[in-house]
Amino acid sequence: MLRAALVFVVAAVGITAILSMGGTAQAATETEAVTTAATSGGTNLLIQNLFNGIVFGLLLALASVGLSLIYGTTGLSNFAHGEMVTFGAMITYFLATPQAVSFPLLPFEFTVNWPFWLAAPAGIAIATALGWVQDKIIWSQLRRRRVAMIQQMIVSIGLSLALVNFIQWWMGGRPVRLVTSIDPRKQYGPISVGNVTLISMVIAIVALLAVAFFLQRTRLGRATRAVSDNPALASASGIKVDSIIRIVWMMAAGLAALGGILLALYQQGIGFDDGTKLLMMMFAAVTLGGLGHPYGALVGSLIIGVVAEVSTVWLPPDLKFATALGILIIVLLVRPQGILGKAERVG
Numbered sequence: 001m002l003r004a005a006l007v008f009v010v011a012a013v014g015i016t017a018i019l020s021m022g023g024t025a026q027a028a029t030e031t032e033a034v035t036t037a038a039t040s041g042g043t044n045l046l047i048q049n050l051f052n053g054i055v056f057g058l059l060l061a062l063a064s065v066g067l068s069l070i071y072g073t074t075g076l077s078n079f080a081h082g083e084m085v086t087f088g089a090m091i092t093y094f095l096a097t098p099q100a101v102s103f104p105l106l107p108f109e110f111t112v113n114w115p116f117w118l119a120a121p122a123g124i125a126i127a128t129a130l131g132w133v134q135d136k137i138i139w140s141q142l143r144r145r146r147v148a149m150i151q152q153m154i155v156s157i158g159l160s161l162a163l164v165n166f167i168q169w170w171m172g173g174r175p176v177r178l179v180t181s182i183d184p185r186k187q188y189g190p191i192s193v194g195n196v197t198l199i200s201m202v203i204a205i206v207a208l209l210a211v212a213f214f215l216q217r218t219r220l221g222r223a224t225r226a227v228s229d230n231p232a233l234a235s236a237s238g239i240k241v242d243s244i245i246r247i248v249w250m251m252a253a254g255l256a257a258l259g260g261i262l263l264a265l266y267q268q269g270i271g272f273d274d275g276t277k278l279l280m281m282m283f284a285a286v287t288l289g290g291l292g293h294p295y296g297a298l299v300g301s302l303i304i305g306v307v308a309e310v311s312t313v314w315l316p317p318d319l320k321f322a323t324a325l326g327i328l329i330i331v332l333l334v335r336p337q338g339i340l341g342k343a344e345r346v347g
Helices: 006-020 030-039 045-074 081-096 116-144 149-171 195-217 219-229 231-236 241-266 274-289 294-313 317-334
Strands: 185-188 191-194
Touching: 045 081, 045 191, 045 195, 045 219, 045 241, 045 274, 045 294, 081 116, 081 149, 081 241, 081 274, 116 149, 116 241, 149 274, 191 195, 195 219, 195 241, 195 294, 219 231, 219 241, 231 241, 241 274, 274 294, 274 317, 294 317
Parallel strands: none
Antiparallel strands: 185 191
16 A cells, blocks of 8 residues: 555655746647747747657556556446546645635635645545545445446446536536646757646656556555456455455546646646546547556557647647547557457457
């Protein structure tokens, strides 16, 4: 458990570094990239979009890895995972904003106004706790009753709808910004980038490396891989399968929250349904890399991010996600098990 917390400790340290460097948000939409390319003689549009795709892919990977771990250990395609991305950013906004906020159904308002370096780790911790609550109250009970996987998937769809409407009711329908200042962009050779983006990349890379270390070098990580490979054999070997699955739910929720916070900083705001919109990209990344394979989720996320951003050089921005999903279809026609997945014999 302590080793598993390494991801969130690193994230907290990294987010603190953002604040010390002037903790600001950065607009990184396609329109801005095109404008930058037009106004800055040193910016190359293709290389700029390639860099933007890598950044987006890394942030997408934070959420996708957790989704892949859940599928690998339980076999569940969790449609409520996108809302954990939104929840992480929204609870951070709730704790950090200087504006008056309130809890649902309470008749009074108050101001929390925590510094961002404190609100962000607290948001990740609260999201991690919510992952524990979900498994404790819902998923472990369904597993104990041996509810079929298709019914569990339907439950996750219902939970997704409930959470997205709850977040809209609580936080409102307008996008919110975690910080209000603007991060000045700097020119590094053919690309233009701000400090927040660079620090976000470092946080994402370190968090993903911490997950890899956890899976490869710790007893809990090896137990997690054993449960993913064969839950019955893992249980017969003395591994507490339910405890491992609960840790996976907590890790997945925390990583999704971290991804949501960094995404909100990267795109200069987040709406109540942004996680829902991102869910299809996460599923595409997990499927492309190989179902249940956490490293495959990373590879798939980077491919989805790069293809989506680079395609806007030649195609309208509205088609960028369609292009990424088209690549998914082509790859699966050639390699149905995904890039890093293993072919399984049926029959």
